[in-house]
Amino acid sequence: MTSKLKLLVATGVVTAAILGANPAFAAGTTSGTGITNNVNVSFQVGGVTQTAATGSDTFVVDRKINLTVAASDTATTNVSPGQNGAITTFVVTNTSNASLDFSLAATQGPATNGGTDNFDVSGLQVFVESGATPGYQPAEDTATFINALAADANKTVYILGNVAAGRATGDVSGVVLTAVAREDNAAATLGAALTNNNGTANGATTVETVFADTGANATEAAGDDYTVAAADISVFKSSRVVSDPINGASNPKAIPGAIVEYCISVANAAGSATATSVAISDTLPADTAAGGVTxxxxxxxxDGTVTSPGASQTCTGGSAGGAFSDPIVSGTLSDIAANSARALIFRVTVD
Incomplete structure (x- = not known):
């Protein structure tokens, strides 16, 4: 009888209560948690109840290393030629059962949202969202690694890159964010590399580290891309004689004293990005001994209306604006969307 009771106590075959475990999270029980299993066996001898026999077993939960890296959305990031600090956004989640640091690296990669990668952005940088103000803030989001990220917590990470001038609409550049789990060293510095104990024997009272990520290397990565949306601008200049001193407005000719109207049109091709801050500067021809224009x-x-931009264009409307500083006529047009045109119109008198 006694030996059988000892066996029951030692092996814990009888139903037991689990005491001292932390609440369950998606990442699992926290690493280092001691899980104790207590057993209580009651019995009688000759019909008399004896003192119950008890036993317990305790083991420590090991550390499971896992993480995910994902682009914040499934859409490409539209950029302009010559744009610096173009931002793509990612989320790094610690699905381990322990707090960890994470190193971060940005590299070139394939296109992930359609299209073909055909250029590289330059000056890649990585910054971690501080949480003080949503969205990338240069003065606030200065950390280049993730420090002490708790189990089941996540951090927003930004990749910044520079787009070369001269890139055309539809050009695509892929980027990849790679995160590597590191020790949480309880300091404001990046912790040491982790050691994988997958191949070692389990110790009941020691915490082993097990790499559970896809590549069993405590590393995950995800891609996103930039797609160039450029304005495709064409400029046309035309003139028409409005009136002359002989014929008036009826079939006028470009004789001295005639009024000539210039139209400078700016057209943006279909499928292009909206052109903004469209500033025009037109230098009138210099007067010569033979004359010129005034x-x-x-x-x-x-913001005149343009019909059939080009040599045969017609320009009408518009509102007063612009400036003249001899010999330069200047003015700024409103934004020009794709497949549309605007014009600056002015008049001169033939000397």
Missing amino acids: FSTGSIRV
């Missing part, structure tokens, strides 16, 4: 004060109109 600017008609107050004649500048901006």
Whole structure:
């Protein structure tokens, strides 16, 4: 009888209560948690109840290393030629059962949202969201690694890159964010590399580290890409004689004293990005001994309507604006969306 009871106590075959375990999370029981199993066996001898026999077993939960890295959305990041600090956004999640640091690296990669990768952004940088103000803030989001990320917690990470001038609409550059789990060293510095104990024997009272990520290397990565959306601008300049001193407005000719109207149109091709801050500067021809033209004060109109931009264009409307500083006529047009055009119109008198 006694030997059988000892066997029951030692092996814990009888139903037991699990005491001292932390609440369960997606990442599992916290690493280092001691799990104790207590057993209580009651019995009688000759019909008399004896003192119950008890036993217990305790083991320590090992550390499971896992993480995920994902782009914050499934859409490409639209950028402009010559844009610096273009941002792609990722989320790194600690699915381990322990707090960890994470090193971060940004590299070139394939396109992930359609299209073909055909150029590289330059000056890649990685920064971690501080949480003080949502969205990338250069003065706040300065950390280049993730420090002490708790189990089941996540951090937003930004990749910044520079787009070369001259890239065309539809050009694509892929980037990859790689995160590597590291020791949480309880300091504001990046912890040491982890050691994988998958191949070692388990110790009941020691915490082994097990790499559970896809490649069993405490590393995960995800890609995103930049797609260039450029404005495809064409500029056309035309003139028409409005009136002359002989014929008036009826079939006028470009004789001295005639009023000539210039139209400078700016057209943006279909499928292009909106052109903004469209500033025009037109230098009138210099006067010569043989004559020239004289600017008609107050004649500048901006945001005129253009029909058939080009040599045969017609320009109408617009509102007063612009400026003349001899010999330069200047003005700024409103934003020009894809497949549309705007014009700056002004008049001169033939000398």
